[in-house]
Amino acid sequence: MRTLKILLQKEFRQIFRNKIILRIATIMPIMQFIILPLAANFEIKNINLVVVDHDHSVDSRKLLSDITSSGYFRLIDYDNTFDEAYKYVETDKADVILEIPAGFERNLVREGSQEIFIAFNAINGTKAGLGAGYLRTILTSYNKDIVVGLVPSMKTKEESGINVVPLDWFNPQRNYQLSLIPGILGMLVTLVGGFLTALNIVKEKEIGTIEQINVSPIRKRDFILAKLIPFWILANVVFTLGLILSYFLYHIVPQGNLFVLYVFVSVYLLAILGFGLLISTYSETQQQSMFIMFFFIMIFILLAGLFTPIESMPHWAQLITKFNPLAYLVQVIRMVMLKGSGFKDILPQLEVVAIMAVVLNAWAVLNYKKKV
Amino acid sequence: MRDRRVLLILFGMPVVQVLLFGFALSNEIKNTKIVIVDYAKDYASQQITTKIGASRYFNIEKNLLTHEQLLSAFKKGEIKEAVVFPAKFAENLADNKEAQVQIITDASDLNASNQIVSYLTNIIQNYEAEQNQLQQVPYRIIPETRMLYNPELKGAANFVPGVMALVLLLVCVLMTAVAIVKEKETGTMEVLLVSPMKPWTIIVSKAAPYLILSLIDLVSILLLSVFVLDVPVEGNLLLLLAESTLFILTCLMLGILISIQTSSQQVAMLISLVGMLMPAMMLGGFMFPIENMPYALQLISNVIPSKWYYIIVKNVMIKGAGFSAVWRETLILAFITLVLFLVSLKKFKIRLQ
Numbered sequence: 001m002r003t004l005k006i007l008l009q010k011e012f013r014q015i016f017r018n019k020i021i022l023r024i025a026t027i028m029p030i031m032q033f034i035i036l037p038l039a040a041n042f043e044i045k046n047i048n049l050v051v052v053d054h055d056h057s058v059d060s061r062k063l064l065s066d067i068t069s070s071g072y073f074r075l076i077d078y079d080n081t082f083d084e085a086y087k088y089v090e091t092d093k094a095d096v097i098l099e100i101p102a103g104f105e106r107n108l109v110r111e112g113s114q115e116i117f118i119a120f121n122a123i124n125g126t127k128a129g130l131g132a133g134y135l136r137t138i139l140t141s142y143n144k145d146i147v148v149g150l151v152p153s154m155k156t157k158e159e160s161g162i163n164v165v166p167l168d169w170f171n172p173q174r175n176y177q178l179s180l181i182p183g184i185l186g187m188l189v190t191l192v193g194g195f196l197t198a199l200n201i202v203k204e205k206e207i208g209t210i211e212q213i214n215v216s217p218i219r220k221r222d223f224i225l226a227k228l229i230p231f232w233i234l235a236n237v238v239f240t241l242g243l244i245l246s247y248f249l250y251h252i253v254p255q256g257n258l259f260v261l262y263v264f265v266s267v268y269l270l271a272i273l274g275f276g277l278l279i280s281t282y283s284e285t286q287q288q289s290m291f292i293m294f295f296f297i298m299i300f301i302l303l304a305g306l307f308t309p310i311e312s313m314p315h316w317a318q319l320i321t322k323f324n325p326l327a328y329l330v331q332v333i334r335m336v337m338l339k340g341s342g343f344k345d346i347l348p349q350l351e352v353v354a355i356m357a358v359v360l361n362a363w364a365v366l367n368y369k370k371k372v
Numbered sequence: 373m374r375d376r377r378v379l380l381i382l383f384g385m386p387v388v389q390v391l392l393f394g395f396a397l398s399n400e401i402k403n404t405k406i407v408i409v410d411y412a413k414d415y416a417s418q419q420i421t422t423k424i425g426a427s428r429y430f431n432i433e434k435n436l437l438t439h440e441q442l443l444s445a446f447k448k449g450e451i452k453e454a455v456v457f458p459a460k461f462a463e464n465l466a467d468n469k470e471a472q473v474q475i476i477t478d479a480s481d482l483n484a485s486n487q488i489v490s491y492l493t494n495i496i497q498n499y500e501a502e503q504n505q506l507q508q509v510p511y512r513i514i515p516e517t518r519m520l521y522n523p524e525l526k527g528a529a530n531f532v533p534g535v536m537a538l539v540l541l542l543v544c545v546l547m548t549a550v551a552i553v554k555e556k557e558t559g560t561m562e563v564l565l566v567s568p569m570k571p572w573t574i575i576v577s578k579a580a581p582y583l584i585l586s587l588i589d590l591v592s593i594l595l596l597s598v599f600v601l602d603v604p605v606e607g608n609l610l611l612l613l614a615e616s617t618l619f620i621l622t623c624l625m626l627g628i629l630i631s632i633q634t635s636s637q638q639v640a641m642l643i644s645l646v647g648m649l650m651p652a653m654m655l656g657g658f659m660f661p662i663e664n665m666p667y668a669l670q671l672i673s674n675v676i677p678s679k680w681y682y683i684i685v686k687n688v689m690i691k692g693a694g695f696s697a698v699w700r701e702t703l704i705l706a707f708i709t710l711v712l713f714l715v716s717l718k719k720f721k722i723r724l725q
Contacts, residue, residue, distance in 0.1 A: 317396035
């Protein structure tokens with residue numbers, strides 16, 4: 001125990017001596033946490049629309065006003081030909097082209113049906129898909145309107161219908177920040193803890209001080225623990241600051257028990273810091289260690305289910321997420337902060353992360369050889 | 373260069389990442405579990421249930437859960453969506469009353485929730501339209517929809533340019549960020565400084581090998597995206613390569629600037645990763661639409677080189693546009709590169725502290 005205490009003293013002194021690193025580890029993530037959530041808005045409003053109206057009839061104008069008043073579409077320009085409109089799409093100024101053919105109104109009345117042409121810029125498949133969905137909904141209700149207008153007898157038949165009521169549990173305002181901020185906080189904590197530990201042991205290797213530790217009677221376990229604990233505390237501090245900020249800046253009140261959250265985060269940090277240390281024991285230079293950690297962190301972040309849902313990944317990628325500690329953190333932070341899940345609800349996730357923590361740290365201890 | 377492991381990672385990493393993310397990242401929900409709570413159990417609710425089950429998005433599980441049971445299943449994260457048919461659904465529908473369907477989603481994950489609501493609404497509306505067709509409704513507008521550039525709505529078309537920009541940016545910056553600072557740490561910088569080399573020769577010669585490395589990375593990423601991910605290069609390949617070279621130069625200059633400004637490898641690496649990873653990802657334009665951001669952030673996003681490169685790749689590679697479509701972005705990238713180079717030159721100290 002005494003060795004551990006002395007080692008801890010050494011680590012803390014080293015951390016606090018290097019003011020720049022300390023600043024990077026605390027201020028940088030906090031700054032990002034203040035700024036980045038503002039960018040996180042997936043809401044698909046303002047789909048830019050170009051219209052090519054060959055008909056210029058009352059009906060076509062009514063259709064346009066229905067579309068623009070829906071709030072989803074923003075009319076950029078009227079054009080005379082499709083090619084002119086296409087230029088807008090090419091330069092990314094518009095997302096949709098709506099072409100209403102000549103004789104739109106006449107055909108609608110005479111033949112009972114009329115086609116209109118819609119072209120989406122589909123590079124962003126999600127945006128196009130959702131936009132197409134909105135348009136279809138608008139057209140459906142427009143169809144009902146003209147039927148009611150033209151054939152009053154149809155009225156009773158058409159008024160009924162299925163009323164789809166979406167209920168958005170846990171986030172009724174459909175607030176994107178609410179959905180993303182807890183996860184972003186988790187990611188920043190991971191970045192700080194992961195990179196700092198990954199650099200730590202290997203730095204001692206590079207500057208040669210590890211030899212002194214190797215020849216001293218320090219036990220491997222104590223050495224690894226002494227590396228782990230300071231960063232564990234540091235990451236917890238960053239996490240707490242983040243929670244305070246999200247309360248004051250974004251008014252996110254944790255629905256669940258904070259104690260449950262801290263229990264999970266503490267165990268999670270042990271896992272991710274253990275992973276960093278493991279990489280550190282394997283690599284010979286700081287550069288190596290950094291690149292390897294970077295490789296894994298990218299995978300952890302993009303496959304965490306925060307930015308794209310895990311459900312939308314192919315089966316094999318979903319399997320990978322089972323080994324991604326960050327995926328569990330994002331899940332649990334969301335559960336506790338937004339859904340108010342209790343200790344029992346997060347138990348399965350906690351078990352997995354606890355196993356990861358034990359395995360990774362044990363591995364790091366075993367892999368750290370007291371030889372040069 | 374001598375370090376085999378770093379070299380292996382440098383080549384292996386972008387390849388693995390582009391493959392992984394090209395396949396894995398998409399926003400299209402597939403085969404998610406959906407619970408149908410059917411209190412009606414009549415022909416209409418069953419027909420809709422069959423339709424939902426037939427779509428490739430959902431796997432149905434029928435279960436008569438109470439509100440509390442639903443809530444606890446949501447809290448455990450076991451399910452993310454449920455459809456509730458109230459009693460007498462078909463009866464209400466037939467009686468010309470309003471028939472209600474509730475779609476309950478877990479909006480703590482809004483991306484998934486949005487998709488689910490939109491798919492389900494479409495399925496139900498289609499069902500309704502079919503029913504009405506049977507009753508011969510006159511006057512219909514039939515939308516004929518074309519999806520430009522990406523008819524199958526593949527996620528890869530959006531994510532390949534994005535991941536390319538992200539991976540190239542971080543790898544190039546990280547590589548060069550350590551270059552000069554490492555010489556400072558190991559003390560070999562003094563040798564360079566006392567030699568008669570001008571600062572710009574040192575900077576250029578530091579950047580050159582990494583430029584070649586990055587170009588090899590770029591080519592392997594492109595080969596992968598064409599042959600494995602099925603995202604072809606629609607535009608001029610040479611133009612794409614030239615633009616990519618420019619972008620790589622921008623990143624190298626950024627890395628060198630970080631390298632000159634910092635005093636230890638640790639600081640250089642932490643700045644280029646902890647400092648840049650999240651902003652590049654979130655403000656780069658491929659995750660979140662830039663037009664949705666507050667104005668101040670839109671301004672900040674302008675200084676992120678990967679934003680411009682992402683636009684260029686999207687235009688040249690996916691849309692097949694020519695230089696005329698991307699000259700503005702090219703100029704901006706060139707300008708950023710020049711500024712970074714000049715600042716590095718100025719900050720480069722010829723003496724040791």
